[in-house]
Structures are given as C-alpha cells and as structure tokens.
Amino acid sequence: MIVERNVPLQPHNSFGIVAKARALVRVRGAEDVKQLLADPELGSIPKFVLGGGSNIVLTGDVKPLVLKVEVMGRRLVEDGPRATVVEAGAGENWHDFVDWTLDQGFGGLENLALIPGTVGASPVQNIGAYGVELQDRFESLDAIDLFTGKIFTLDETQCAFGYRDSVFKHAAGQEGDFGLGGRALILRVRLRLPKPWKPVLGYLDLERKMQETGIRDPSARQIRDWVCAIRAGKLPDPRVIGNAGSFFKNPTVTPEQCQDIIAREPGIVHYPMPDGSVKLAAGWLIDACGWKGKSVGNAGVYEKQALVLVNRGGVTGGEVVTLARAIQTSVYERFGIRLEPEPVVV
Numbered sequence: 001m002i003v004e005r006n007v008p009l010q011p012h013n014s015f016g017i018v019a020k021a022r023a024l025v026r027v028r029g030a031e032d033v034k035q036l037l038a039d040p041e042l043g044s045i046p047k048f049v050l051g052g053g054s055n056i057v058l059t060g061d062v063k064p065l066v067l068k069v070e071v072m073g074r075r076l077v078e079d080g081p082r083a084t085v086v087e088a089g090a091g092e093n094w095h096d097f098v099d100w101t102l103d104q105g106f107g108g109l110e111n112l113a114l115i116p117g118t119v120g121a122s123p124v125q126n127i128g129a130y131g132v133e134l135q136d137r138f139e140s141l142d143a144i145d146l147f148t149g150k151i152f153t154l155d156e157t158q159c160a161f162g163y164r165d166s167v168f169k170h171a172a173g174q175e176g177d178f179g180l181g182g183r184a185l186i187l188r189v190r191l192r193l194p195k196p197w198k199p200v201l202g203y204l205d206l207e208r209k210m211q212e213t214g215i216r217d218p219s220a221r222q223i224r225d226w227v228c229a230i231r232a233g234k235l236p237d238p239r240v241i242g243n244a245g246s247f248f249k250n251p252t253v254t255p256e257q258c259q260d261i262i263a264r265e266p267g268i269v270h271y272p273m274p275d276g277s278v279k280l281a282a283g284w285l286i287d288a289c290g291w292k293g294k295s296v297g298n299a300g301v302y303e304k305q306a307l308v309l310v311n312r313g314g315v316t317g318g319e320v321v322t323l324a325r326a327i328q329t330s331v332y333e334r335f336g337i338r339l340e341p342e343p344v345v346v
C-alpha cells in the first residue's frame with residue numbers, strides 16, 4: 001500500500017477544479033482496503049471515496065484520506081435465456097463499459113452512452129438518460145465496509161434507488177438514517193440486460209432522430225450513436241470545458257402546484273409522472289430566469305443547456321457554489337421552487 005501525499009486532484013474531477021488530496025491511496029481490490037483498515041495510523045481516520053470525480057465540487061483541499069477506486073476488469077457473468085448479466089470493476093470508465101457490452105453483442109445500456117464517470121459511481125446517483133435509469137438494468141453489486149472490512153453484496157431493493165439517489169447518497173451511522181454514504185466502497189457492479197433486447201425510444205430527442213434519418217427500427221449501436229450525437233450537441237465535453245453534468249435535479253411538484261405555475265407561466269416544460277406528480281425541467285426554469293450564458297467569477301451557465309454549470313477557466317469550488325446559490329434564489333423568487341443540486345459539494 002502506497003500513501004501518496006499532496007496529490008493534485010485537478011485531473012480527477014470533471015470540473016477541473018484545482019485542489020489537492022493531503023493523502024491518497026489507490027484501491028485496486030478488496031485486499032488494499034483490508035490492508036488499509038489494519039494500518040494503525042490510517043485505519044480509523046476519515047476517508048473519502050473518489051471515483052471518476054464527475055459529480056463533485058471541490059471547495060478546497062480534501063482532508064480525509066482519499067481512496068481512489070481503481071478496481072478494473074469486465075466480464076460476462078451469465079448468458080441465460082432471459083437476460084445477459086455482465087460485471088465491471090468500479091474503476092472502469094462507464095462509457096467504455098457501455099461500448100464493450102455493445103461490442104459483445106449485448107444491447108441494453110445504449111441509452112446511457114457517453115455519461116462521464118466510472119462504473120462504481122453509476123449506482124451512487126442512479127445515473128439516467130433518454131428514458132433509461134441504471135436501476136432498470138441493475139442486478140447487484142459488491143462493496144466493502146470501510147469500518148469493518150467486510151465484503152457484502154446488495155440487490156436492487158437494498159440499494160434504495162430513487163431519482164439520482166441511492167443508499168450511498170445518505171450518511172451512515174446517524175440515528176434513523178439508513179445510508180451507506182462514507183461507509184461503503186463499491187468494488188464491482190453487475191448489470192442485467194434483458195432478452196430479447198427492446199429499444200427504448202420514447203424520448204423526444206430520439207424520436208426526432210428517427211424522423212430525421214427515416215430509420216424506424218434502429219439497432220442498439222445506432223441508438224448509442226444517436227445518444228452520443230444528442231449529448232455532444234447540448235452537453236459540454238468535460239475534457240474540453242470543465243463541468244459536472246446537470247447541476248440540479250429536475251424538481252417534482254403536485255398537479256395543483258403545476259396548474260398554479262402554468263397559470264402564471266404557460267410555457268413551462270413539464271412531464272406527468274407515473275405516481276401522479278409532475279416533473280418540471282430545471283433547465284427551463286433556470287433559462288427562464290435569464291441565466292443561460294451568464295457567469296459569476298469563473299463559474300458559468302452553459303450556453304446550450306442552462307442546467308449545466310461550467311468552468312470558464314480556473315474556477316474555484318466557492319465560485320461554483322456561489323453561482324448555484326444565486327440560481328436557486330432567482331428560481332425560488334420567480335417560481336417558488338427549490339432546486340436541489342445533483343453533485344456532492346466536498
């Protein structure tokens with residue numbers, strides 16, 4: 001086990017914020033964690049699990065010991081009559097894993113192509129795009145308890161998935177709290193790809209692609225290519241412009257609240273949900289408040305999608321948080337809706 005000191009984290013967060021880890025250990029498997037926990041100095045100090053860094057805002061140097069997850073490997077677990085189960089190490093790049101499944105001839109993850117980050121981070125915020133959420137394809141995961149060193153497996157129910165939410169986003173150890181946040185380090189994730197493969201094409205942007213191209217019966221790879229093109233058209237590539245994807249969750253309101261807002265703002269983009277609530281497009285709300293293209297210091301609102309905050313060069317975590325708060329205030333003052341951030345502020 002090698003403890004690296006004062007490690008620059010700029011290459012390890014998609015916002016490209018300059019910050020350091022006071023101490024960092026690379027985790028390539030469960031044995032590394034067990035060794036760490038047995039260490040008299042490091043065993044009991046606070047720890048911070050870092051995946052691809054695509055959903056965090058660093059507001060300073062990270063004081064807890066950073067565990068950089070580098071558990072690799074991809075494999076076919078089972079090719080049964082009703083589903084194919086595939087597995088990947090938590091440190092694998094998510095998009096490369098999606099492409100690998102398609103190369104093997106297994107469809108099912110194509111709508112989730114080009115989402116930044118690692119496989120291990122995918123269940124934490126239950127990533128989702130173009131009509132598919134991770135939970136729709138989830139089989140199980142293996143994790144290690146950072147307090148006891150015990151390895152355990154969780155199924156879909158135990159992960160308590162919600163919209164951009166899971167058991168891993170809730171703090172551990174507090175009274176009445178069911179969470180595993182800060183306690184579990186995800187090692188491997190298994191996904192179930194149902195057979196026969198069925199395309200998910202209900203999303204407006206994908207319907208448009210079908211109309212534009214005249215392709216009514218797209219393959220999984222075709223959908224993957226469309227999703228990549230749609231994302232590239234409106235979301236900034238973090239390798240070019242630092243960002244953490246959607247900065248806020250799309251809020252839900254009751255149908256009564258929605259009617260009330262529509263009466264004042266007839267153009268509001270909204271979608272009825274299966275449970276009777278109504279989801280509002282946070283990007284539309286922010287856009288309507290005039291934020292698109294605006295900046296606070298070096299933190300900006302992306303020109304093509306107001307839901308994405310970007311690094312205009314040398315941004316600090318403080319500037320991102322200030323901009324996010326200013327946006328929350330104007331959306332609240334105009335619509336009476338509180339926007340909830342998606343990334344974790346560290």
Ligand code: EPU
Nearest residue numbers: 129130131245246248249250269281283284287305306307
């Ligand atoms: N809109 C505006 N102005 C904007 C942005 C959006 O009017 O500046 C409107 C759009 O015209 C559209 C609606 O808002 O009618 C929704 O926009 P879009 O289809 O781009 O999707 P989204 O709700 O903004 C969500 C996810 C994305 C995911 C896409 C596609 C959340 C918070 N975001 O975005 O996820 O890729 O749907 O499924 O749920 C992410 O989480 O990082 C992410 C990128």
